[in-house]
Amino acid sequence: MPPLLDNPAAAQSYLWAIILLPLGGALVNGLFGRRLGRGNVGLIGLAMAGGAFLLSCIAFAWVAGGTNLHFVGDWWFRVVDPSGRAPISVPWGLLVDRLSGTLLLIVTGVGFLIHLYSVGYMSHEDDAGYARFFTYLNLFIAAMLTLVMGDNLVLTFVGWEGVGLASYLLIGFWYTKEENAAAGRKAFVTNRIGDFGFLLGLFAIFSIFGTSDFGQLSARALSLQPDWVLTSGVFAGWTMRGALTFATLGLFVGAAGKSAQIPLYVWLPDAMAGPTPVSALIHAATMVTAGVYLVARTNFLFVLAPTSMAVVTIVGACTALLAAVIAFAQYDLKRVLAYSTVSQLGIMFIGVGSGAYAAGVYHLMTHAFFKACLFLGAGSVMHAMHDDLDIRNMGGLWKKMPSTAKTFLVGTLAITGIVPLSGFFSKDAILAGALFSHNAAWPAVGKIAYVIGTVAAAGTSFYMMRAFALAFVGAPRTRTAEHAHESDWTMTLPLWVLAFLSVVALVLGLPAWLVGHHYAELFQQFTNPVFGRAYKVLGIEEHSAIWPYAVAWVVALVPGWLSWQMYAGSMRGFPDRFVAAFPGFFRLVADKFRIDELYEFILLRPVRKVSQGLFLAVDRFTIEGIFVNGVPKAVYAVGDVLRGWQNGNLQRYATVIAVGAAFILWAVLAAGGY
C-alpha cells in the first residue's frame, strides 16, 4: 500500500500539497501563461485542480475512516510578551476532520468539474485572457482550500481574504464593461465591511482565549461556564456569554458579508457580471458558503451565545424570504439563480443558527451540486443564445439542447425539493431542525424561522419552475432560440456529473432507520464527531415527527405545479387545463400570450412593486448609497478639502509647520500645567 493510504502521518504531511498544487498552477499560468499556449494553460489548470481532488479524496478516506488529519505546522508568527512567553502564536497548521473533509471534496470536486467546463466555455477568449482566467480560478481554489483546511481562525481569514480577492478579480474579468467593474467594486466594498466584522470577532476571540486554534478553542469553550466573569483582557468585567456574543456576532457580520445575507447581500446578484463558470463555482457552490462554514466551524462558540444564534437564524430566515420575493420579478436567468442562491444561503443560516448543523452543512453540499449544475446550465444556454439571458426570449430549448435541458430540470427539481431529489432532504432537515430547536435567548425564533423558511421554499419552487418552463418549454420565441444548439462535451459532461450528484446526494439524507440503526440521518451521524458536543450543549434531541416532511412535500409540489401550469401549460397548448385551474381568472383572456401579461399585471405587479420597493430602499439607497458609494465619496470630499493645503506652496507648508509646532508646545505645556 502506498504510504498515503497506509499511514496517517504520511497523509497529513501531504495536506499542504492540496493547497500548493493549485497555487503552483496559478503561479505558472500567471507568469508564463501567455507563452504556454492555451492548450497547456488549460491542461495545467485542470491537472492541478484534479490533483488536488485526488489528494482530497485520500484525505477524505482517512476522516471517513475515523482518523482526523491534523498537520501541526511551524509558527507563522508569534507575538512575544516581555517575559518571553508567546501569548499569541499562529501556526501553519491544517486540519481535516469530517466537516472540513466534506467541504474539501466539494471544493476540489466541483472545482475540477468547473475547470473542465471552463475549457470549453472560455474558448472565445484570446490567449492572454484564457491564461488569466485559469490563473484566477486556480488561485481561488488554493485560497478556498486554505479557508477550509486552516486549523485556526487566522489561517481561515487568510483564505477568506484570498477568495475575496479572487472573486473580485473574476467578477471584473471582462473589465472593459464599466458595469462589471462597478460590480467588482461593489463586491469589494461590501466584503470589506464584512471583513471588519470578522477581524473584530477574531481579535475578541484572541483576547478571550489567547488562541485561535479550533481544537484548543473548542476544548476551552466547552469546559467553561457562560456566567464566568472575565478578569483580564479587553472584556474584563464582561460575562463569558457577553464576550462570546460580541465575538460571534463579529464573526457573523463577516459571514453575512461573504455569504450575502441581509444587509450585505447586494453584491451577489451584481456579481453575475463575471463569467458563468465563476458564478457557478464561487458565487453559488463554494465561496458564498464560506460564511455558513465559518458558523459551523465555530459551533462551539455559537452554542454558548444564544443571542448570536437567534440573530443568525432570523437574519437567515429574512434573507431567504426577501431574496425569494425579489427573484419573482427577475427575467435574467442568472439573476434568478443569484437571488435563489441568496435565498438558499439564508436557509442554510437558519440551519446553522438553530443548531441543525449537520442539516445546514448537508444543504450546503446539495446546494453546491444542484446550483452549480443550474448555473452551468445557464452558461450553456447563454452560449447557445449568444449571451442573451432574458428568459422571455427563450423557449423551446428542450429540443435544441437536450443535455442542458435535462440536467437543468434535475437541478430545478432538486432545488424545489421534490421527492426524491436531494434538495428535499436537506431543506426539510433544516426546517424541521429549526422547528424543533429551542433557543435560550428567544425561544420562538425557531418556529418563526420555520414559517418564514417554508414560505420562502414555496416561493423558490414557484420561481424556479417558472424559469425552467419559460426557458425550455414551448415554442422558441426568438430567432436565436430557434437556432440554438447544444454545447461541447466539456460543458455537458460536468452538467451530467453534477445532475447525477444532485440526485445521489439524497442518500446522505436518508433516515438511517431505513437501514436499520436508530433514528438519525446518515449525514448527521457522519458529522457527529464535529457537532455532537454542540448538540449536547443545546439539548437537541432526535425528533421523529413525520408531518414536517409532508408539509415540505406539499410546499415543494403545489407551487411548482401551479407555476408549471401557468407558464409551460399555456405555451405548449394546454389552455383547457389552465382555464380549469383558474376559470374566473383566465376567462377574461383569450390570447395565450396575454395570459402572461395579465398574470403579471395582477399577480406579479404588486409583488414586484414590493420587491422593487425593497430593492430601492434597501439595496440602492441604504447599501449602495451609503456604504458603496457614500463612503468613498465622503472620503474623496474630505481629501479634496484637505488637499487645498497641499498645493506646492512653500510658504504655506512653512506656516503649517509653525502652527503645528506652536500647537504641540501649547498642548504639552498646558497639559503639564506649566
Added chain:
Amino acid sequence: MGASAETVLFWIFAVPLIASAAGVVAARNPVHAAMSLVSAFFWLAGIYVLLTAHLLAFVQVIVYAGAIMVLFLFVVMLLSLTDAELGLEKLSALKWVGVVGAAGMLVLVVSALAQSGPRAMRAVGADFGTVRAVGRILFTQYLLPFEATSVLLLVAIVGAVVVAKEKI
C-alpha cells in the same frame, strides 16, 4: 563688573540684535537683509563676550560676519534681482496665520522660560572660553561630533557642487 552693569550691557546688545534680526526678515531688498544679518552677528558676538565665550565671539565675527556674509553679498549682487522679480509683499490671511503660529511659539517658550525662573550662572574658571579650553573640550568630550562635522562639511561641499554644476 557688577551684575547690574552686566544687565545693562545685555540689553544694549540684545535689543539691537532683535531689531536687526527682524530687519533680515522684513527687508525687501536682499542686500539690506544681508546687511541686517551682519549687524545681528555683531550684536550676537557681544552677547558671547558677556558670557565670557571670547573665542566664540571672535569666530562669530571673523567667520560669519566676515567670510560667510561676504559670500552671501556676492551672490545676492550677482543675481541683481529687480523689484519686479522680488514681487510685492502681500500680507495675506496665510501670513497672518503664520505670524500667529510663530508668535504663539514665542509666547509659549518665553512663558516656559519664565516658569523655570532665573538661574545663577555657573562659576567658570579663568581659562574658560579660551582657545586652549575650547580646543581641549572639542578634542576630548566632543570628539565624535567634531569629527562628524568634518563629514558634514564635506557633504555640504559635494552636494553644493553637484547641485550647482550642470556638467561635472
Added chain:
Amino acid sequence: MPSGQDIAALLPFLLLVLGALVLMLSEVFLRSGGRGYQSGLTIAFAAAAALAVPFAPQQVLFGGQAVSDGFAGFVTMVVCAGLALSALLGRGWLETRNMERGEYYALALFGASGMVLLGMATDLLLAFIAIEVMSLAVYSLAAYPRRGQRPPEAAFKYFILGSFASAILLYGSALYYGATGSTLLSAMRGGGGALLAAGLSLILVGLAFKVAAVPFHAWTPDVYEGAPTPATAFMAAGVKAAAFAFLTRGVLAMVAGTPFAVGNELGGVLGLLAVLTMVVGNLFALPQRNVKRMLAYSSIAQAGYLLVGVIAASRPESRAQGTSAVLVYLAAYAVTVIGAFSVLAVMEKREPTPDAGSADAWDVSRFAGLASRRPWLAFAMAIFMLSLAGVPPTAGFVAKLSVFQAAAGAKAWGLVVVGVLTSIMGVYYYLRVVVAMYMQPAEMEEPAAAPPTVAIAIAVAALLVVVVGFSPEPLTAWARAALLRM
C-alpha cells in the same frame, strides 16, 4: 579618550564614509569609459558596513554620546540593505538616462553614514549633526538630475523646509541644554519643568518633520515626486529608518527611570500625531492617480503606523514589544518601498527632460494591462502593493500586525481601531494599482525592459517580502535580540 574599541564600534559608519571618499576619488583617477563600477563599489561598501555590525563591540562610545548596541546594529543593517538595493536601482535608472556619476553614489554613501550615525546617537548634538549629514546628502540627491525643473524645485523645497525644521530641532536642543545642563539623552532622567517640556516638544517637532508626520508632512509628496526615483526609494527607506530610530531612542530615554510628568503629555501629543498621520496620509493617498505621489502619501501613512509602535514602546508594559515592532516595521517597509519604487522606475515615462508635462509620467494608467505584458513585473508590484496594504502573507502584514499587537499590549485601543480602519482604507488605493495591472486593458506603449540590475533589486525585494511574510520568525527574533542588547 577614544580607544580602539570605540573605533571598532564605529566601523560601519567609517566604512560608509570611506566608500564615499573612494568613489569621489575614483571619479578623478578613473577614465569615464568603464562605468558601472560605482554601484558595485557602493554595494560592496554597504555590505562591508553591514558585515562589520556583528563584530562591533557592544558598548557606549565617546562618553555616552553614541552607543553601539543591537538596536543601532539593526538600524545599520536596514540602512545598508536600503543603500545596496537603491544602488542597484540607481545603476539601471541613471545609466539609461546617461547620468551615472560617482558623485551620486558618494552622496548616497554619505547619506547612509549619517543615518547609521543617527541610529547610534544618544546625544542631541551628535544627532543634530548626523541628521544634517543625512539631510544634506538627501537634498543633493533629490536635485541630482540637473535637467528640467522638477528635481531642483523639489530639492529646494526640501532644503528650505528641512532647514526650518532643523532650526526648530536645534532650538529645542538649546532649551534642553538649558534645562538639564547637558545634551545627552540620559540627562533628562528625573528632570522636569516647563523648560524641558518646551525643549522636548520642539525636538519632537523637528523629528516629526523628518519622519513626515502630519502636520509636518507637507514636503513629502512634492519631494518624493520630484526627486529621481532611486533617490526617492533611498529616502523613503533610509531617512525614515534613521529618524524613527532616534525618535524611539529619545522616547525610551524620556520614559526610562523615574516617573516623569512630561512623558505623559508628550505621549498624548504623539498619539495625536499618530492619529492625524494615519488618517490624513491615507485620506490624501486615496484620490491620487499618480503612483509616485500615492507612494509618498503612503509613506506618510506608514509613519503613522510607526508612531503607533513608538507610543507602544513608550509604555512600560509594552516597551519591548513596541520597540521590536518598530524595528520589524522599519525593515519590512524599507524592503517593500524600495521594491515598489524600483518597479515604478521601470514603468515611468522616460523623457529628454524629466519635467516636461510629466504629470502623467507616473499615472496609474501606465500600469494598465501590465500583467499580460510583463507578468513578473506585475507580480512583483502586486506583492509590494499587498505588503504596503498589510495583506497577509507579506512582510507588511507581519509589520502591521506586530505594531497593532504592541499597541493592544499598551491598551491603546483607540490607536488600534484607527490603525485598522485606516489600513482598510489603504487597501483601496493600493489595490487600484493591482486592478490596473490585472484588470484593465493596456493603453500605453510597450514598457521598456527592466535593466538587469533593477530586475535584481526587484527580485531580491520581492523575495524578502514574501519570505518574511511566510516565515517572519527570524526577523522578529532578530528584532527582539536587538533589544536585549540595548
